[in-house]
Amino acid sequence: MMPKEKPKYNVLQNVWWMTGLAWKIRKRVLFFCVLSATLVVLLNLTQLYIAPQVLARVERQAPLGELLGTIGAFTAALFLVQGLDRYISEITMFARVDVRSGIIGKISEKCCATSYPNTLEEPFIKLREKAHNACNGNNQATEHIWQTLTMLLANIGGLVVYLGILSRINGLLLLVIVVTCVAGFLASRYANSWRYAHKEEEEKYFQKVNYLQIKSESVALAKDIRVFGLQSWLRELLTQAHDLYLDFILRRERVEVLADLTAVALTMARNGIAYVVLINKTLHEGLPVSEFLLYFTAVTTFTDWVMGILRQMSALHQESLDISLVREFLDYSEPFRFDGGAAVPKAAGYELRLEGVSYRYPGAQEDTLHDLDLTVHPGEKLAIVGLNGAGKTTLVKLLCGLLDPTAGKVLLNGQDIRTFDRRRYYELFSAVFQEFSILDVTVAEEIAQTTEGVDYDRIADCLEKAGLTAAIQKLPKGLQTHIGREVYLDGALFSGGETQRLMLARALYKDGPILLLDEPTAALDPIAENDIYMKYSEMTKGKTSVFISHRLASTRFCDRIILIDGGQIREEGTHDSLLALGGEYAKLFKVQSRYYQEGKEF
Numbered sequence: 001m002m003p004k005e006k007p008k009y010n011v012l013q014n015v016w017w018m019t020g021l022a023w024k025i026r027k028r029v030l031f032f033c034v035l036s037a038t039l040v041v042l043l044n045l046t047q048l049y050i051a052p053q054v055l056a057r058v059e060r061q062a063p064l065g066e067l068l069g070t071i072g073a074f075t076a077a078l079f080l081v082q083g084l085d086r087y088i089s090e091i092t093m094f095a096r097v098d099v100r101s102g103i104i105g106k107i108s109e110k111c112c113a114t115s116y117p118n119t120l121e122e123p124f125i126k127l128r129e130k131a132h133n134a135c136n137g138n139n140q141a142t143e144h145i146w147q148t149l150t151m152l153l154a155n156i157g158g159l160v161v162y163l164g165i166l167s168r169i170n171g172l173l174l175l176v177i178v179v180t181c182v183a184g185f186l187a188s189r190y191a192n193s194w195r196y197a198h199k200e201e202e203e204k205y206f207q208k209v210n211y212l213q214i215k216s217e218s219v220a221l222a223k224d225i226r227v228f229g230l231q232s233w234l235r236e237l238l239t240q241a242h243d244l245y246l247d248f249i250l251r252r253e254r255v256e257v258l259a260d261l262t263a264v265a266l267t268m269a270r271n272g273i274a275y276v277v278l279i280n281k282t283l284h285e286g287l288p289v290s291e292f293l294l295y296f297t298a299v300t301t302f303t304d305w306v307m308g309i310l311r312q313m314s315a316l317h318q319e320s321l322d323i324s325l326v327r328e329f330l331d332y333s334e335p336f337r338f339d340g341g342a343a344v345p346k347a348a349g350y351e352l353r354l355e356g357v358s359y360r361y362p363g364a365q366e367d368t369l370h371d372l373d374l375t376v377h378p379g380e381k382l383a384i385v386g387l388n389g390a391g392k393t394t395l396v397k398l399l400c401g402l403l404d405p406t407a408g409k410v411l412l413n414g415q416d417i418r419t420f421d422r423r424r425y426y427e428l429f430s431a432v433f434q435e436f437s438i439l440d441v442t443v444a445e446e447i448a449q450t451t452e453g454v455d456y457d458r459i460a461d462c463l464e465k466a467g468l469t470a471a472i473q474k475l476p477k478g479l480q481t482h483i484g485r486e487v488y489l490d491g492a493l494f495s496g497g498e499t500q501r502l503m504l505a506r507a508l509y510k511d512g513p514i515l516l517l518d519e520p521t522a523a524l525d526p527i528a529e530n531d532i533y534m535k536y537s538e539m540t541k542g543k544t545s546v547f548i549s550h551r552l553a554s555t556r557f558c559d560r561i562i563l564i565d566g567g568q569i570r571e572e573g574t575h576d577s578l579l580a581l582g583g584e585y586a587k588l589f590k591v592q593s594r595y596y597q598e599g600k601e602f
Contacts, residue, residue: 007324008331011316014323018099018145025102032092033146037153039085044158046081048301050074052294059290092146093138100143104135106330115336115422116402121362124332131329133203134322141322148315155308162302169295173277174302180270181303184263185310191259195252196318202252205245212238219485267303274299335404341421349378350413350428350513350544352399357408358567359394368394370567371408381540383547383555385585386564392548393434395564396516399546400429430512432503432520440487443472444479447506458509465539466505467532471498504532508539515545552589561585 009017022029053074057067111128118124134141166174195202215221216234225231278296281287287295354374360367368391376382376399384392397403398410401417410417417425439446447462448454459479463469475481475492482491483502494502504520520532536547536557547558555561556575563571563578563585571578571585578585 007321008328009320009324011320014320014327015145015149015316017327018142018323021102022099022146026095026098029092029095029099029146032088032095033150033153036085036088036092036150037157039081039088040151040154041157041161043078043081043085044301045161046074046077048294048297050078051297052290055293056288056290059288096143096146097138099146100135100140103142103326107131107135107326110330110332113338113423114332115334116397117335117362117404118332124329127325127329127332130322130325134326141319142326145316145319145323148312148319151308152312152316155305155312159302159305159309162298162305165298166295166302169277169281173274173299176273177270177299177303178306180266181306181310184266185307185314187259187262187266188311189314191256192314192318194255196321198248198252202248205241205248208241209238209245212241270303271300336401336422337418338421338423341424342419344420344424344428345413345415347413351378351411352376352514352544353411353414354398354405355409355411357398357405357410359391359398359403360406367406367567369398369405372568374562374569376544376546379542379544380560381536381545381547381558383549383558383561384564385549385552385555385561385588388550390564391567392564393518396431396518396546396548400431400514400516401425428512429514429516430507430510431516431518432500432507433516433518436503438483438499438502440482440484440491442480442482443475443492443502446483446502447509449506449510459505462505462508465508465535466501467535468498468501468505471501513543515540515543517545518548519550520547552585552592
């Protein structure tokens with residue numbers, strides 16, 4: 001087994017980081033930790049002394065009033081301390097959740113704002129999953145650490161107080177208590193360490209079971225499951241995954257049972273020795289029964305304090321490892337410039353130029369694009385065509401700054417885009433990608449990408465250009481209809497073609513000076529596609545546009561066409577000039593056009 005990489009941050013650094021977050025988000029979390037720890041010690045002391053004090057008064061035959069007064073005073077103290085402890089425990093939970101929510105917000109912000117290449121890297125993806133796991137419940141590290149710190153403070157405080165109480169009896173007994181506690185802790189730590197060391201294995205089994213359950217119940221897959229008869233296959237996969245997970249659970253239980261048996265044996269030995277020492281003091285040194293009870297209870301509780309410190313330190317160490325992963329994710333290096341980058345210059349038009357650009361995806365053996373030169377002129381309508389995997393989408397991602405070339409430069413009006421504030425650079429682009437995000441919000445909010453200051457006249461214009469006006473008018477609430485049914489059960493479900501039109505309307509609403517369209521009509525029928533082409537000049541008026549399509553008939557609306565093959569530009573020209581050239585473009589167009597010739601026999 002490969003040794004695990006040392007965490008970037010140690011326990012003290014992570015505790016300090018969490019303390020700083022709590023101070024900014026909810027200061028009372030820190031106050032509640034100290035107060036709760038104090039109450040735990042006070043409650044324990046009250047419970048320790050109540051029986052010995054009552055018994056002591058019985059031994060000296062104190063008046064009934066004094067006896068009842070003692071019982072009443074301790075009872076009132078128990079009610080007060082325990083009630084206050086319960087109250088603090090209840091109200092502190094909300095403050096702790098607020099701190100954890102703040103961390104979740106930081107993780108979400110990192111996910112949304114990080115440089116796009118990071119989202120393609122395996123280390124980033126793994127750290128993201130682990131960071132989310134550290135925040136996905138009340139018992140996870142980013143919230144439970146406050147409980148751990150509270151109990152650690154309580155155990156340290158209790159240990160100090162009980163050392164003072166037990167210092168009056170046999171020092172050897174204290175040594176026995178400490179030794180047995182440490183031995184019991186080591187057995188417990190072995191079980192905990194085994195569980196933590198196999199945490200990823202358990203998550204793998206659990207995620208597989210959970211994945212299969214979700215897919216089995218998925219509305220999106222309901223048609224496939226029924227049409228292809230996938231029920232038996234899914235049931236078989238789920239049974240296999242469940243059996244593997246159950247086998248892991250049984251292995252974990254064996255380790256934990258062994259640790260528990262060891263702890264029981266040590267407890268019996270420790271209590272037996274304590275009985276012998278205290279009984280000897282009672283018989284030979286005249287130790288009162290009330291003090292016998294006090295010291296024996298103190299021995300047992302002292303053991304709990306020692307074990308508690310060891311357990312909480314171990315728990316704090318494990319939680320620190322998870323928090324360290326969260327911090328490593330939040331500190332993940334950014335290849336792009338953001339706030340520190342230069343401002344994007346204002347201009348009447350923008351020229352994009354690629355000089356000697358090559359790009360290779362992480363882990364790939366060959367370049368997707370190699371030594372490519374291209375200039376996109378201001379106001380030009382450029383079409384990019386080529387077979388699947390030729391690098392068309394990669395080229396668009398390089399143009400809009402989602403990727404940086406592994407060699408060469410991308411220039412905006414002659415300036416390397418790597419010098420710009422990348423977020424400001426993104427503002428130049430309106431885009432429809434092959435993969436896009438749909439949120440369960442209203443149609444208007446989906447198009448405007450905001451809930452404030454929505455321009456409904458502009459939305460109506462964009463819907464008209466995208467050819468979606470009639471479909472929206474048929475919806476029960478028009479633009480206020482929700483999309484999807486993950487959140488709102490009455491939401492509308494759009495077809496693939498309608499969704500593409502919606503994404504086109506969204507891109508038009510943004511109204512960036514450069515329009516990028518990556519297969520924007522792939523899900524449309526020929527008539528609907530032709531309708532989009534008829535409006536293409538109007539949609540791109542005054543803009544620079546880059547259009548990717550597999551359907552070569554659509555490219556005739558563009559000023560220039562480039563054909564990508566083998567990661568390089570193989571052909572370049574207008575639709576007519578490329579047909580006249582008789583090269584690869586002409587061959588592809590001829591093949592495609594055959595399927596649109598009515599009555600043609602194949």
